[in-house]
Amino acid sequence: MALLDIKKISLSFGGLTVIDNLSFGIEEHAIASLIGPNGAGKTSVFNCLTGFYRPDSGDILFQGHSLMKKNPHKITQGGMARTFQNLRLFKNMTVLENVMSGMHCRTTAGVWGALVHPGSQKREERHIRDVSEKCLDFVGILDAKDRPASSLPYGDQRRVEWARALATQPRLLLFDEPAAGLNYDEKDRLIQLIGRIRNELGITILLIEHDMGLVMRVSERITVIDYGHKIAEGGAEEIQNNPKVIEAYLGKEENGPA
Amino acid sequence: MTTDTLVSRTTGILGLIETHQKTLLVLFLAILIGIPAYANNYVLEVLANTWFYVILCLGLNIVVGYAGLLDLGYAAFFAVGAYTTGILTSRFGFNFWLTIPVAMAFATLAGVIIGGPTLRLRSDYLAIVTLGFGEIVRIAARNLKITGGASGLIGIDRPHFFGTELNQISHYYFVFLALALLAIFASYRLQHSRLGRAWQYVREDEDAAEAMGINRVAIKLYAYIIGAVFAGIAGCFYAAKMTAISPETFTFSQSILILLGVVFGGMGKIPGVVCGAGALVLFPEVFRGIGSMRLLVFAVVMLLVMLYRPQGIWPAQKS
Numbered sequence: 001m002a003l004l005d006i007k008k009i010s011l012s013f014g015g016l017t018v019i020d021n022l023s024f025g026i027e028e029h030a031i032a033s034l035i036g037p038n039g040a041g042k043t044s045v046f047n048c049l050t051g052f053y054r055p056d057s058g059d060i061l062f063q064g065h066s067l068m069k070k071n072p073h074k075i076t077q078g079g080m081a082r083t084f085q086n087l088r089l090f091k092n093m094t095v096l097e098n099v100m101s102g103m104h105c106r107t108t109a110g111v112w113g114a115l116v117h118p119g120s121q122k123r124e125e126r127h128i129r130d131v132s133e134k135c136l137d138f139v140g141i142l143d144a145k146d147r148p149a150s151s152l153p154y155g156d157q158r159r160v161e162w163a164r165a166l167a168t169q170p171r172l173l174l175f176d177e178p179a180a181g182l183n184y185d186e187k188d189r190l191i192q193l194i195g196r197i198r199n200e201l202g203i204t205i206l207l208i209e210h211d212m213g214l215v216m217r218v219s220e221r222i223t224v225i226d227y228g229h230k231i232a233e234g235g236a237e238e239i240q241n242n243p244k245v246i247e248a249y250l251g252k253e254e255n256g257p258a
Numbered sequence: 259m260t261t262d263t264l265v266s267r268t269t270g271i272l273g274l275i276e277t278h279q280k281t282l283l284v285l286f287l288a289i290l291i292g293i294p295a296y297a298n299n300y301v302l303e304v305l306a307n308t309w310f311y312v313i314l315c316l317g318l319n320i321v322v323g324y325a326g327l328l329d330l331g332y333a334a335f336f337a338v339g340a341y342t343t344g345i346l347t348s349r350f351g352f353n354f355w356l357t358i359p360v361a362m363a364f365a366t367l368a369g370v371i372i373g374g375p376t377l378r379l380r381s382d383y384l385a386i387v388t389l390g391f392g393e394i395v396r397i398a399a400r401n402l403k404i405t406g407g408a409s410g411l412i413g414i415d416r417p418h419f420f421g422t423e424l425n426q427i428s429h430y431y432f433v434f435l436a437l438a439l440l441a442i443f444a445s446y447r448l449q450h451s452r453l454g455r456a457w458q459y460v461r462e463d464e465d466a467a468e469a470m471g472i473n474r475v476a477i478k479l480y481a482y483i484i485g486a487v488f489a490g491i492a493g494c495f496y497a498a499k500m501t502a503i504s505p506e507t508f509t510f511s512q513s514i515l516i517l518l519g520v521v522f523g524g525m526g527k528i529p530g531v532v533c534g535a536g537a538l539v540l541f542p543e544v545f546r547g548i549g550s551m552r553l554l555v556f557a558v559v560m561l562l563v564m565l566y567r568p569q570g571i572w573p574a575q576k577s
Contacts, residue, residue, distance in 0.1 A: 050469060076471035088466035090459055101459045105471025107452060111484065114451030115444055121451075128452070168471055 001064060003028040003172055003204050004049070009058030011044060011228075018044045019055065020228040026172070026206055026221075031198055033207045033219040035239075037248055041228040042208045043085055046174055050082050051075045062172070077105040081170035083161045085177045085208075089149045095160050096145040099132040102167025106131075135163040138201075139193065155186045162193070172204045173197065179211045187214055194218050216240065224248065272573065290435060294428040302427045306499070308539040309434035310492060315519040315535040316441040316528070317488025322517065323526035324454060325481035326461030327377075328385040331392025332516050335486040337399060337508035338368045339493020344411040344503050345404055354417035358494050365490025366483050368395075373482035377475050392513050400505040410504030414497050430499045437495065438532075441488060445528050448484070457481055522563055524570025533572060 002025035011019040018041045026032045034042050047053040049060060051072040060067045067075055081102070090098050107128060113121035136142040139159040144152055149160055158178065165173055175194075179187050191214060197203050209215045215222065216236040224232040224239060226248040232239055239245055275282060294302060318332045342361035346352035352360075376387045399405040406412075416423050424433065448454050456477045459467035468474050497503050515538060523534020541559070545552035563571060 052465070052469075071473070072465075072468040073471045073473045076469060082469055084466065084469070088463050088469075090462040090466065092462060093455075093458060097455060097458075100455060101467065101470040101472065104452065104456055104459075109452045111448070111453065111480065114448050114453050117447070125452070164470065 002026060002061075003030075003063060004206070005061040006045075006049075007059045007061065009045075009048060009055040009060060011041075011048060011053060011055045018228050019048065021058070022225065022228065022230055023058075024223045024230060024233060026204060028171075028204055029198060029202060030220055031194060031205045031207070031218055032221045032223065033209060033215045034223050034225065035209065035212075035215055036225040040225050040248075042225065043176060044228075045225070046082060046176055046208060049075075049174065050080065073105065076168055076170075079169075079171040080174065081165040081168040081172075082174040083158075083165050083176055083178060085180065087154075087157050087161060089157055089160055089164075091148070091150040093149060094146050095136065095141065095149050095152065096129070096132055098149050098160050099135055099145075099163045099167050100128050102135070102164045102169075103128040103131055106169055131169075132163075132167050135166040136160075138166060138196075139163045140189075155182055158182065158186075166197070166201070166203075170203060172206065175205065175207045175209070177208055177210060179209055179214050187211065190214070191218050269573070291432075294431050299427050302431045304539060304543050306427060306431045306434045308536050309431075309438040310496065311516070311519060311535040311539050312438040312532050313434070313441045313492040314489055314516045315523070315531050315538070316438075316445045317485045317492070318516050319520050319525065319528075319531045320445065320448065320457075320488070321481050321485040322520050323531065324449065324457040324461070325478055326381070326457075327478060327481065328381050328388070329482075329485070329513075330385050330389040330510070330517070331372075331395070331513055332388075332485070332489060333508040333510075333512040334372075334392040334395035335365050335368055335489035336493045336496070336512070337395050337505075338364050338486070339490030340497040340503050340507070341399060341405055341411070341493075342490070343494040343497040344414045347415040347497075348411055348413050349404070354415055354494075354498055358491060361490045361494045362487050365486040365493075368490075369483035369486035370479065373479045377478045377482070389510065389513075392508075392510060396505050396508050396510075399508070405505070408505060410502060410506075411497075412502040414501045414503070416501065417498050424498065430495070433495055433499075437492065442528060442532065444488075449526075449528070453477070453480060518560060522560060522570060524572035527570065527572045530570050530572025534570065537571075 004026040006022060006024050008021050008023050009019055010017070010021055022045065034045060036042055044053060048055050049067070051067065051070055051074070054068065062078065062080060090101065107124050109121045109124050133142060133145065136145055139162050141156050141159050141163070144156060149157065152160065162178070179190055182190060194205055195218065198205055207215065207219065219236060222234065222236060222239045223230060224245050231244045231248055232242045293305065314336060318329060321327050321329045339361040342364050343354065343357040346357045346360060347354055372388065372391045376384055379387065400408050416425050418424070424430065456472050459470065459472055460474050460477050464474055519534040519538040520531055522537060523532065524530030541556055542552055545555055548555065
């Protein structure tokens with residue numbers, strides 16, 4: 001059974017169809033990519049998966065359960081985490097506090113714990129800290145943990161976001177354009193990191209990305225969409241040679257074969 | 259003196275305060291406890307009133323400062339507490355202390371009733387709804403028989419504490435001082451907890467918080483309920499101190515006054531909010547001499563603070 005199974009979802013805003021009868025699945029432990037030209041509906045697919053948008057029809061199964069009626073926080077709790085295309089850090093908080101937010105859905109202390117500080121609450125706070133620091137260490141910015149998130153260079157802010165998503169302890173991690181704005185070295189490290197997340201942590205990965213070099217290097221399976229529907233699916237080589245994909249990205253040759 | 263040297267001097271003083279925190283705190287507490295032995299009733303009345311507003315402002319600070327929700331009807335929760343105690347003691351012969359848990363339960367209920375359906379709204383709409391809620395509670399109190407209508411309730415029982423009837427202003431000075439210290443403690447603990455962090459996440463970026471697995475509606479509701487309980491408890495003791503309450507205590511301008519204390523001192527900053535509450539009570543007293551002009555001066559000071567220090571009078575934390 002696939003970890004994630006998207007079944008014929010459609011989404012439209014008013015008269016504009018954003019996702020059109022789209023189906024694809026992701027196997028456990030895979031590194032998959034979703035690509036397509038600008039405005040193809042990739043981020044909308046992410047928003048449907050994470051509960052921010054509700055598809056008009058179809059079904060999304062994650063670990064065999066439908067996500068269609070679940071709120072975003074429930075979906076995260078169920079084991080799916082995401083990063084945002086435009087950084088969405090808690091800017092006035094420290095790096096560590098940002099990452100600690102990921103642990104919220106894995107912990108329980110409430111008003112009583114806050115006021116009385118019983119042993120269980122103290123252990124839990126220590127646990128939140130430990131896990132968050134491990135996540136920061138994993139992405140390589142533990143040194144910056146006490147700095148305000150907004151004071152970090154852009155590339156490091158991206159890493160805070162990854163660490164924060166890891167702290168939710170997901171089974172599936174959705175990266176929305178993780179390479180945007182990164183320099184060559186940082187992209188290289190990102191490729192390594194994606195591999196490590198899968199191999200060392202056993203987390204399945206779905207990626208939206210514009211950097212084709214990166215996509216072709218890391219992905220085992222690529223789904224291509226244009227105008228909200230799937231035009232191709234397969235391995236890197238297959239996709240690179242698929243005429244429909246080339247057409248979607250580069251346009252049709254004028255006198256070429258129809 | 260330039261602003262720079264002024265700023266460096268204030269931070270210097272703050273640094274000094276930080277290094278001797280414990281000693282200063284004990285000294286300060288000793289002074290506060292010693293005051294009733296020397297002060298006259300007028301001073302005690304003003305100070306008791308100050309501690310009372312500290313509780314209310316800290317309660318509202320949880321809603322406005324921590325969770326970032328604008329509430330223009332906070333006096334309603336204060337009314338719920340005061341009327342619960344008033345009705346239960348004067349009409350049903352309850353012991354005062356037993357009315358506190360009941361008032362907390364009713365404040366929680368009121369928090370859920372107003373928060374449950376409205377917390378999905380954006381903050382400006384929420385402000386309007388809370389304003390309406392505040393007025394509904396006041397007008398209901400004004401028209402119901404059980405609340406005594408427009409003339410309110412009289413003859414509310416004084417509480418007994420280990421055999422002593424609390425009927426002196428100095429008693430209430432200590433009661434409200436203890437409650438204010440408790441409110442400071444609770445605020446501090448809440449701010450630095452899992453729940454406190456969740457409020458800040460939601461305040462900074464609701465969508466990102468939700469994506470991190472935080473149930474924003476539940477988290478906001480928590481803030482609402484805790485704020486309501488603060489005001490509810492304050493209301494119980496207010497009723498006991500005054501022995502009479504009327505709907506006119508719980509007007510829209512009361513809500514605004516509490517909000518002013520929070521904003522003036524600095525939303526989310528406990529020492530700031532305490533100072534804000536103090537300013538709220540002390541300012542009109544200090545300027546009693548200029549009679550009716552004092553509200554005008556008060557308004558001008560508030561405007562100046564909002565223009566030049568919109569983050570409140572308390573300095574931002576060093577990071």
